[in-house]
Amino acid sequence: MKPPTIIVCIKDIPDPEGPRSAYEIRSDEKRVVPIGIPPVINPYDENALELTMRLKDRWGGRVIALNMCEKAVLPVLKKALSVGADELILLEDQAFRNLTSYATAWVLSAAIRKIGDYDLVVTGRQAADWDAGQVGLLLAGILELPGINLVQSAEIEGGTIIAERLTRTGHETVMAPLPALITVSSEVGDLRLATIKAIQDAKKKSVTKWGAADLSLDFALLRSRVIRSLTPPPPPSRHCHFIEGKTSEEKAENLAARLRRDKVI
């Protein structure tokens, strides 16, 4: 088999493990400003990168990491190069700000068409900031590729992809002809660590920037999300009653007694 070309779509988001206080809600500007938490590659995109690298371990070939945003955060995205991607393409333009999922998929599809020759597109199942979970399958639809959602493992065989995708309680093994697109779930496992040498080598790898003008884009398709309001979540509706006691046993007894008194149990 000819070594495959795999395109993996990644983006950075504020660290989703950050505490609530790290998300400043600017309702007047209708946006969230992260305070004191670093941007990271979306964890599901890291899973996508890991699965891509496993395929590269097996088959060799070329891996292109693709990012689209208003202003790329290069130090974060370069992680893709240090874990084994051969090339990083940044789609960077003011016009790419606050796009809808469909418009995002459209821009990515234009870039992928420009890349031209590829066998597989890999995305995370969703981005842990807006959690829409749509761009991957919309991209598959626009490129007219079979789109397999929520993949936990995948193998390339001949001209096909064989993937295990999650069902609600188990999993399903499916097969589709290449080129295809898969969206990857956290079940794949964590992204490998980069070696020092790989981090050094990554500096020599190619980073390409394309703006809107470099892509054959119909600007009418660059629709923005229309945000009516963006507010903090409602305050917690529960008030926690702490169960006291000198020892764990006493706390446990007091808990049972209290739950009985309140008719919870």
Next chain:
Amino acid sequence: MDRILVIIEREEGRIAPLSYELLNAGAELSRQGGEVLCACLLGDGAGELADEIAWYASEVYVIDNPLLSHVQPDVYASAVEALCRAVNFRTVLMGHTHDNLDIAPKLACRMGKDAITDCVKIERDMDSGALLCTKPIYGGNAVVVLEVEQLPQIATLRPKAMGALERGNVRGEIIPFPCELHPSPILTISLVHGESVSLDKADAIVAAGRGVKTAQGIMELEALVEALSRHFDRVELAASRPLVEDGLLPRSRQVGQTGEKVNPEVYIAVGISGAAQHMAGAGGSKKIIAINKDSGAPIFEASDYGVVGPYEEIIPAFINKLVVLP
């Protein structure tokens, strides 16, 4: 005449409770805007359930096709697309279910639109006609209301986000909708059914988090499940995502944003930090009891009762007390 379409969810050959919540969301919109409330049943032999749904919607479209015998998202999306092209719907409402994570974007793409997923509230702006979709973002650290103008407006609604629609006293019209479908480009080779658990039907849940690191700990919680069975009909063991990823419990027991949404009478969170992503699944519980050794864990802000201490000591003592309670 404007129409609203609700895609009916089924489970094990019956109508899933979520369907009545979707119908309620659709009925709310139609009360405001006067649209005709329509429902769509898809499946092989889907017509059997049409009589029941007809008591809830004015028009029930039935797409009965052998290619719909098991959920193949591309085929389902094409079937709904065919209906949307034949009948103009202003709004299409679907459940935010596992299958619809796949079907909704595929439908949206076929219609050249976005879908708004995982909404907790769906309203109409009566001036502009836009659909207003409320959804938590940034792991529940913010709430956004998005406006959708383009038709059809496609949204998926989070289970348990609203109550069920009451059965009406007028029977709607049942309309068979035959359409030509093609097999999916994605072939199923094999299907592995995991453990089938109905966390959404449990009335008490014991949930393990990252603080419960070992199989020994899980066995301790199983003993608590057993003890609670004296007081509740259906008690289930559940877990937060990290524990499932460590392989300690199967994914069918995962509660949270990418797992199940539950609403038991009692939810006992053991060693769970209380990240917004987890609470997105557990928040519907009537009473939440948190047991955690870290007094600063965010779970306590989201709980009704809190016990600070090591679960290894608290749970056995709690079990001892439960078994002697009448």
